Amino acid sequence: MTQVVVGIGSHVECERHVRACLDALAAEFGELRISRVFESEPVGAPGNKNVYNLVVAFDSRASVGELKAWCKRTERANGRIDRGPVTLDIDLLGVGDRRGTFEGVSLPHDDILRFAFVLRPLAELLPDARHPITGQRYAELWAGFDPGQQRLWPVDFTWRGQVISKAD
Template sequence: MGARDGAQALRAAQCPRRGRGDRTRESNHRGRVNPAARVFVSAGSNIDPRANLETACRALKRHYGEIELSPLYQSPAEGFSGPDFLNLVAGFETEESPGEIRKRLAELEARAGRDRSGGKFSSRTLDLDLLLYDDRVDASLKLPHPDIERYAFVLKPLADLAPDLRHPVSGATIAELWRSFTGPRHLRLCSPPLAWSVDDRDVAAEPHGGVHAPPGKGWRAKP
């Protein structure tokens, strides 16, 4: 083996090829390698809401692995007359970029039959929004999402899931934002959260009433 071949072999040994399961996010500046980002996504529906939210959560779990779910809340339609919405927030870690996550959320909305012709204030099968991506602040990506401080049905489940998390702009914790929230609080806690659960041997109950599933454990519908 020549010197050139030896150097190539050494580099290959020191830098093994990464698969999908052990990728890391590489920063666009300073050449740093960052760990997976902590992400929060809001989910809402007022057309067959339990079934559509269940399907969305199953899809998120299959793709991202371990996820946490807030309690499920019922709230009146905002800005138009229509059936009540069911809302929750999901949290997970991922190496995907914000753009990749938003593309995947849009695919899930389309798969659920989301009709965008009715405008912002209209009934919908599924509405998914990227709320937070670590402490990223980017107006073009709506990060952090303005609905966090605008609507109770977004802020309250997020506060249940991550009360001590600090808002990237204001610096206040999510719990503090909820305590100082002055908008309408027309929310009703739904029980059970959804008509499905993980296996009882694998689920860990959270103090806020949500659920937490370890990696590799799939969701299954309750009989």
């Protein structure tokens, strides 16, 4: 089994789509480790609505290609279209310590080092895990990260009756 880490985002009916994604992940992969849910202003995304983002880790034997295909099917099942606001976005951030391109997927995902809405929940969920390329712990990467204009804040969020996230 290999640890898989995905980033989840939604711009439209955020709570509904994030919950649907968590349900689908749990049904397919079993036990999930879930970060807090963060709201942020849109960065490089269509529309002007705020976005919900979180990071989820789970164990799987699936190949990178199978994981990516699952992500795309789940996005489409939740109304994702190529243009317009994003109902659900699932990015494969990492699969074990793989680095390079696997079945057309670049790992680890570049967004880890680029966006606060990816790195902060990742650093909170897996603070001692190391970035496969830099070798730095995610907590260290977050501590040295300059978010600039990338504002984000935790929000209250429950899933299956469990509190996943609380606002500060």
